[in-house]
Amino acid sequence: MTAVDSLGKTPSETLSGRPGSSWRGKVGYLGGLLLAAALLVAAYAKAIDPEAFAQQIRREGLALLGAPFTWAVGVIALEVGLGVALVLNLRRRSVLTVASVLVALFVFLTARTYWRATHGGLSAEEAASCGCFGNLVERTPAEAFWQDLLMLVPALALAWIGRPGLQRGRWRAVAASLSGLAALAAGAFAWLAPGLPLDDLATRLAPGREISALCAGSGDERICLDSLVPGLAAGGRWVVLADVRAAGFPALATALNRYAARASTESLPAVAVLADLTQEEQMELFWRLAPAFDLHEVPAAVLRPLYRQLPRTFFVEEGRVTRTYPGLAPEIGSVAAPDNPKTDDSQP
Amino acid sequence: MISPSRLRGWQRSLALVACAAVLAASTACGADAAFPPASASVPSAGASAPSASASAPSASASAAAQTVPADAVLRNFELSGDFVLAIDGKEQPKAEIYFSESARAYVLIAAEFPSPILVSAPTQSVDTIDLMKVSKQPNGVIDLLADAVFEPAGKYKVEGPNIEFTYSGKKLRVSPRPYLIGKHTGQELLAYNPSYERKARNYTPDAGIMKRLKERKEPVRILTFFGSWCPHCSTHVPLLLKVEQGLAGGRFQFEYVGMPKGAAFGDVPEAKQYKVTGVPTAILFVGDKEIGRIPNAQWANPEVALDLQLNGPKSNK
Numbered sequence: 001m002t003a004v005d006s007l008g009k010t011p012s013e014t015l016s017g018r019p020g021s022s023w024r025g026k027v028g029y030l031g032g033l034l035l036a037a038a039l040l041v042a043a044y045a046k047a048i049d050p051e052a053f054a055q056q057i058r059r060e061g062l063a064l065l066g067a068p069f070t071w072a073v074g075v076i077a078l079e080v081g082l083g084v085a086l087v088l089n090l091r092r093r094s095v096l097t098v099a100s101v102l103v104a105l106f107v108f109l110t111a112r113t114y115w116r117a118t119h120g121g122l123s124a125e126e127a128a129s130c131g132c133f134g135n136l137v138e139r140t141p142a143e144a145f146w147q148d149l150l151m152l153v154p155a156l157a158l159a160w161i162g163r164p165g166l167q168r169g170r171w172r173a174v175a176a177s178l179s180g181l182a183a184l185a186a187g188a189f190a191w192l193a194p195g196l197p198l199d200d201l202a203t204r205l206a207p208g209r210e211i212s213a214l215c216a217g218s219g220d221e222r223i224c225l226d227s228l229v230p231g232l233a234a235g236g237r238w239v240v241l242a243d244v245r246a247a248g249f250p251a252l253a254t255a256l257n258r259y260a261a262r263a264s265t266e267s268l269p270a271v272a273v274l275a276d277l278t279q280e281e282q283m284e285l286f287w288r289l290a291p292a293f294d295l296h297e298v299p300a301a302v303l304r305p306l307y308r309q310l311p312r313t314f315f316v317e318e319g320r321v322t323r324t325y326p327g328l329a330p331e332i333g334s335v336a337a338p339d340n341p342k343t344d345d346s347q348p
Numbered sequence: 349m350i351s352p353s354r355l356r357g358w359q360r361s362l363a364l365v366a367c368a369a370v371l372a373a374s375t376a377c378g379a380d381a382a383f384p385p386a387s388a389s390v391p392s393a394g395a396s397a398p399s400a401s402a403s404a405p406s407a408s409a410s411a412a413a414q415t416v417p418a419d420a421v422l423r424n425f426e427l428s429g430d431f432v433l434a435i436d437g438k439e440q441p442k443a444e445i446y447f448s449e450s451a452r453a454y455v456l457i458a459a460e461f462p463s464p465i466l467v468s469a470p471t472q473s474v475d476t477i478d479l480m481k482v483s484k485q486p487n488g489v490i491d492l493l494a495d496a497v498f499e500p501a502g503k504y505k506v507e508g509p510n511i512e513f514t515y516s517g518k519k520l521r522v523s524p525r526p527y528l529i530g531k532h533t534g535q536e537l538l539a540y541n542p543s544y545e546r547k548a549r550n551y552t553p554d555a556g557i558m559k560r561l562k563e564r565k566e567p568v569r570i571l572t573f574f575g576s577w578c579p580h581c582s583t584h585v586p587l588l589l590k591v592e593q594g595l596a597g598g599r600f601q602f603e604y605v606g607m608p609k610g611a612a613f614g615d616v617p618e619a620k621q622y623k624v625t626g627v628p629t630a631i632l633f634v635g636d637k638e639i640g641r642i643p644n645a646q647w648a649n650p651e652v653a654l655d656l657q658l659n660g661p662k663s664n665k
């Protein structure tokens with residue numbers, strides 16, 4: 001017969017933090033694992049594109065002090081720290097309290113977005129970035145709310161059951177140290193992530209993806225890149241995702257004009273620019289920059305999940321993405337170089 | 349379509365050219381003061397030769413137009429509905445504005461000015477062109493002839509989506525056409541923006557589906573919310589206009605509601621009533637009952653979308 005102490009814990013629990021044979025401990029640990037899995041996956045999705053998460057924090061008005069990016073990195077580190085602690089069954093009151101606050105915040109935010117979506121007043125960009133899984137997972141406001149509610153809250157509730165209250169100080173110290181180290185490592189990774197070549201991992205745009213699968217919205221209002229830019233469905237062409245309001249856009253447009261001038265006379269693939277811009281902005285750009293390339297308006301809801309930083313270039317062949325590049329593709333850059341004698345953006 | 353005043357302008361120019369031929373283009377045609385001599389030309393990449401007809405003009409300008417080819421770049425100017433022209437603050441509804449994608453330039457033709465005006469975005473410059481060097485094709489497209497010469501009229505100033513410049517002592521402003529707001533017919537949409545008509549003309553709906561739709565006995569009303577400021581509407585609504593043309597005489601009734609941009613969007617009563625949150629949105633009614641909407645993904649072939657809503661997916665197999 002296994003010895004059980006007054007709190008229902010077996011000796012194995014008290015020594016190592018393992019759940020032991022108590023059903024309460026097992027159920028609680030299972031809840032903790034489920035919550036940990038959700039937190040770690042969410043942290044991963046955000047850590048590879050912390051800028052997007054920082055933008056979300058800015059939109060939600062949560063960065064009361066300090067830069068949104070710093071908050072984003074902090075939250076990612078916290079999620080990883082909590083996740084690792086729960087995996088190690090470090091279900092201390094303090095850990096679960098912080099986890100509860102975090103879960104409550106996530107559910108509140110998704111609920112608020114859901115409410116605004118059903119009552120109007122939600123911008124397309126806000127609708128595009130629903131919940132805590134970054135840009136990797138496409139969810140509607142309703143899906144984000146119900147998934148977070150049904151996934152996080154029951155797991156959290158279970159995690160409170162059968163907490164291993166008699167863990168020895170040494171195990172607690174080891175588990176806490178590991179959690180802390182994991183949090184620090186996650187924070188450092190997130191901090192450095194914008195400079196790492198993770199675009200294909202962090203966004204929905206990667207080699208092999210069909211243009212028709214790059215969509216936003218649901219039901220009748222679902223819209224996909226192939227219908228927004230029908231020309232991408234056939235043949236091969238370069239596509240540059242760009243921010244037309246960025247200070248560097250005129251230089252980019254000049255380079256693309258040079259490329260387009262040469263592409264029109266040689267058998268080079270055409271280039272198109274996709275940007276979230278209004279018709280008025282498009283007209284102003286025409287007068288100022290005379291784009292010789294196709295400039296297409298694509299809603300932020302479709303565009304934002306396709307990049308971490310702008311500009312980003314990809315090549316599409318017969319409706320399928322074959323190559324991606326941060327910035328301008330070298331193939332375009334070399335043709336568009338000002339010292340290339342063959343480039344000429346001469347006037348009509 | 350060339351207006352009578354334009355025709356008069358052309359006739360005047362023809363007379364002036366004939367006058368120049370007789371008097372060796374020197375001094376006597378003083379009425380032509382607004383027209384610069386050919387020597388002041390600013391040739392384009394494709395119109396580098398001095399104007400032969402200006403220095404030794406033919407008595408028959410139209411004959412010359414037939415022999416001189418169109419400029420390699422300054423060609424294919426199509427009537428545009430994107431902008432309107434104002435002269436000294438007064439809008440010119442009859443002014444014609446043509447756009448060439450390859451030239452990245454507009455040609456403005458207004459009764460107030462005897463010469464067409466070329467507004468070129470790559471150089472941000474304004475030039476006038478001898479009207480006789482503008483050739484109009486039967487399909488309404490205009491080309492500048494390869495020997496056209498250009499008289500510089502300065503640079504334009506950009507103010508948001510508008511440009512301004514001064515020509516012949518008058519202040520010209522090219523601004524985006526005001527949005528089409530409120531209820532309209534398909535004909536009114538086609539008249540609003542010539543590009544709608546072109547896109548409609550270039551679209552061929554599925555003949556089998558159109559036949560099936562036309563055979564429908566029960567009346568259907570299609571209420572389409574669109575924004576004349578919305579690029580996707582400009583792409584897709586003309587396709588529905590073509591479908592409407594094809595279903596003329598059938599049991600289909602098409603109505604269009606032009607939506608304002610921004611916060612006013614939500615204030616449109618019909619949009620509130622039918623919970624329209626984006627454009628284009630086409631709602632199908634049989635009697636007073638809404639039976640469906642054209643999904644965003646099916647706007648590329650609106651007749652297919654209509655058929656799916658009315659006859660179900662089996663009809664398209």
